[in-house]
Amino acid sequence: MPTAAVAPADPAVLPPYVLELKDRVAYLPERQVERVLRAYVVGARAHAGQARKSGEPYITHPVAVAGILAELRLDAETIIAAILHDTLEDTELSRAELAGEFGETVAELVDGVTKLDKMQFSSRQEADAESFRKMLLAMARDLRVILIKLADRLHNMRTLGAKDAPSRRRIARETLEIYAPIAQRLGMNKFKAELQDLGFRALHPDRYRVIEGRIRAALGNRREVMAKIESALAARLEAEQLPARVIGRIKSPWSIYSKMRGDHKSFAQLMDVYGFRVVVSSAMRCYMALGVAHALYKPVDRRFKDFIAIPKANGYQSLHTVLLGPFGAPIEVQIRTEEMDEVAERGVAAHWAYKTDSAPANSAQARAREWISALADSQVNTPSSTEFIENVKIDLFPDEVYLFTPRGDILSLPRNATALDFAYAVHTDVGDHAVAARVDKKLVPLRTRLESGQLVEIITAPSAVPNPAWLEFVVTGKARTAIRQYLKHLQHEDAVDFGHRMLDRALDALGSSLDMVPPAVLDRYLEESKLRRLEELLADIALGNRMPDQVAAKLLASRGVRKGEGKPALPPHASEKIRITGAERGVLSFANCCHPLPGDDIVGYLSPGKGIVVHREECPNVAELRKSPERRVAIEWDRSVQGDFRAELRIEVINRPGVLATIAAAIAAADSNIENVEYVERDASAATLLFAIEVRSRKHLAEVIRRVRRTGVVSGAYRHPM
Structure with missing residues (x-):
């Protein structure tokens, strides 16, 4: 009340x-x-x-x-x-x-x-x-x-x-x-x-105290020089009939510390810069004041930035230039209007207008609302609060690049943003279907890092979809959230499909099928297992959290049939192997002990939380895994398998200059990519190298080995482990 x-x-x-x-x-x-x-x-x-x-x-x-x-x-x-x-x-x-x-x-x-x-x-x-x-x-x-x-x-x-x-x-x-x-x-x-x-x-109280003390000492020695530069600037502006306020700027302890750490500069280098702000009455006079400053002291090449024509993402507007001062030290000058100065200091709080919904917001307020609106959209697709806050931290990165769309719109992205980040900044659908980009009309891959002022156009294809490798090079929270969301959805779909096949295979071995299990029995089992839907059960099976044989046995044992019909009506029989393509995301992983390839005889073992770990039949570790037959999954390669798979080559070479380059060239000529190489043994006359490479199949690996053996610099080349 x-x-x-x-x-x-x-x-x-x-x-x-x-x-x-x-x-x-x-x-x-x-x-x-x-x-x-x-x-x-x-x-x-x-x-x-x-x-x-x-x-x-x-x-x-x-x-x-x-x-x-x-x-x-x-x-x-x-x-x-x-x-x-x-x-x-x-x-x-x-x-x-x-x-x-x-x-x-x-x-x-x-x-x-x-x-x-x-x-x-x-x-x-x-x-x-x-x-x-x-x-x-x-x-x-x-x-x-x-x-x-x-x-x-x-x-x-x-x-x-x-x-x-x-x-x-x-x-x-x-x-x-x-x-x-x-x-x-x-x-x-x-x-x-x-x-x-x-x-x-x-x-960092000690670091703060040291830097603050050194700033005070340095300012004492610089006051006379700053006063001279300030009066020279003010006098020249007055002579050109440009009323202006000229204010000397002093760097703060934090800005000194972060630049020393981030730019690897010494305190003396950072303090040997004089900073001034020139405040005039209009944007046109900002450019006139810039001309006056450049006439007074020579400008340093490539150190001019126009944030009036292209404001920062937070609404900040100003002209920045660096001049070479009378004592050889750089002079940093910011030129802006009174209103721009107000917005620079107070941002969204400047000229606050909340009296009516139609009241015009300043540029900082408008941009802030756009940013926060994007964050609100992002959090809907980010179930974890800690993951969301990490995405926000990425978006709060202070340095930005400013990019142009083909229509002339300006987008701001964090430093090191890629063409794929740009695609997601335009729209999630554009990012999801991106295949390449044109930067200043030149074709580039999606992982290309962008620089301020570039014109970026995204090329899309309806069949293109996000892949896990994208997470390695995107930097914006929006791109990261959208890719993860898509992959989670895809992983769940794959897990449900794979779990369905595994449970059907287990039921088939007992002479039944999922379609033959009464809905009431299935619902009761789901309720007892605290699962809401059949899809959750199937995903759980695929991820190795439940054994398909055990689930099948329980479903058939609790069908509620009449006495004398407790066993399946049909005799158990061997079922077909489950075929895999290797692209079952989040469900399959390939054992590092044997690196199975398409063409190998393979076997799968369920590992809780990981799903099926695929081994070669002749892998030494399979003997130990046979002790848990309930975890074994009968699998084989599908006829159409695409993509690259990791393999290891053990190569014995004559130790002489250029041998590594020769072998690398042979592997590349066989259309294989080298992921890693290391020396296993090495002496004056011979060496053993271990190459980690990408191949498409067992047949492709055999072709790589043939080319390596033909080089004439190897005494042996074998798949590892044998």
């Missing part, structure tokens, strides 16, 4: 931190300020008696979070939700009471931020991942959820000292891996920078 309206707060009895918040929200209409103060009264009453680790009243934390958001000049609902963001989780206040007092919007925001502590999970990692997943879904409904969460995390990082060391490290690592990249993805660079530095200080 809704609570009775809370009386307006009396300013005379408000604590100093609430009066400070009141000053910060003065940009809101007076009636909304009263609602904010009323939220404080409700929150203080709900959190009464609760304290933070530091000993302060708990309510000081949500009020501080609201204060951070007030600095961004956000709307009253966001500020109120920030004050009440922990009430549903930590107090007796109900969602209905919250909605009744402050409206459904505030209740939705608070609910979106609330963690899932009351649910049971198998691990802390899974709970965190599921909580994060829920928050992202709430973000998809309302972006303000993540703004509250980021402000909450920022205040927690500012007051992290009260936590114990393991908690500090865990929270700091999560901040650096998830929350700072989200702030960057949403264009909120001011939040991102503070979260990164606070996270760095908590995770």
Whole structure:
């Protein structure tokens, strides 16, 4: 039930931190300020008696979070939700009471931020991942959820000292891996920078202290040079009648540390760069200011980037150029408008417009909504929360490449993205049926890595489908999720089909078939086995979790027939072998001890969870496996087998220069691919090599061995094991 309206707060009895918040929200209409103060009264009453680790009243934390958001000049609902963001989780206040007092919007925001502590999970990692997943879904409904969460995390990082060391490290690592990249993805660079530095200080306090000290010392020596460059830039802009603000930029400890580690540069190399920001009134004047800067100092070749014409994925716009300064040191200059500067610092929070649905969002907000909408689609096809969060981490990768579609649209992808990532970014169907790509009108394979500015066209074929090898080179979460989803579906279909054949074979050996088992008997067996559908039973059999002979025996023993008919009506008889093509995904695997090939006599053994492991009949390990006859599966190769299979060649050679190249050329000439090569034995005159190669069949392997023996540099070539 809704609570009775809370009386307006009396300013005379408000604590100093609430009066400070009141000053910060003065940009809101007076009636909304009263609602904010009323939220404080409700929150203080709900959190009464609760304290933070530091000993302060708990309510000081949500009020501080609201204060951070007030600095961004956000709307009253966001500020109120920030004050009440922990009430549903930590107090007796109900969602209905919250909605009744402050409206459904505030209740939705608070609910979106609330963690899932009351649910049971198998691990802390899974709970965190599921909580994060829920928050992202709430973000998809309302972006303000993540703004509250980021402000909450920022205040927690500012007051992290009260936590114990393991908690500090865990929270700091999560901040650096998830929350700072989200702030960057949403264009909120001011939040991102503070979260990164606070996270760095908590995770690596000694490294932080050393780098911060060296930055302070270096700045002392650079002030005069920076002042000269700044005044020269300002004077030249004024002479050209271009009103502008010129601000010197200082690198943060985290950016120095990550560049030292990622770019393998020394501290001196990174600090020997002077950074400035030039802010003008219009986009046209940005380009004019660029001309002024290039006239003042020589630009460094290939170091100019135009993020105004092609904005970053988070809406960031600016011109970037590097100049050669008067002292031989590089000068990095960013040129942007006041509005671009606002968006660069505040991202989605800049010029917040939530008054009406038709209110225009800035570019950062529009792009953020597109990204979050894509994440919401992705999570539907990702059953595991931990897998989902890994996909999100991939998409939060800070460096991007910007690519053009044939229609002139711009797509942004993480660095190292491939043509296949691009295909999935266009549409899942395009990715699923992709066969190749044209990059700048040149035909390239799908694994080709893309670079900014390229024009990419995907070539598709209706018959093309994803294959497991694709997972090795895609980098985007969307591509990875779509491929895994398709393969899981395919694997399940193959397992059901194979399990059906195995159970039919087992029943056939007992003179029956699956069609002859009464539905009531089958349903009872499924219920006793806690399986929902026949497909689950069949997949379980194919994956080696249930023995087909045992299942067949139980089904026939429990048919509910009349006395005297307990045994099958037909005598047991030998059934045909199950034929395999080698392409039964997730059901078949080939033993590494003997590497069976099409053409070999083979036998299968069920291994729990793996399915059927295929061995050659003459494999030394088969003798041991015969001790478990119930696991044996009679199989043989199908007439039409396609694809490559691994084989091993043991080659004895005369040890002389160029012998390895000669053998490799012979293997390649036989249309086989070399996966690996290693020396087994080696002395001055002879050596034994072990080649792992790909062949299509036993016959193809024989052809490879013939070509190798003809080289004249080998004394013996054999299949391994013999």
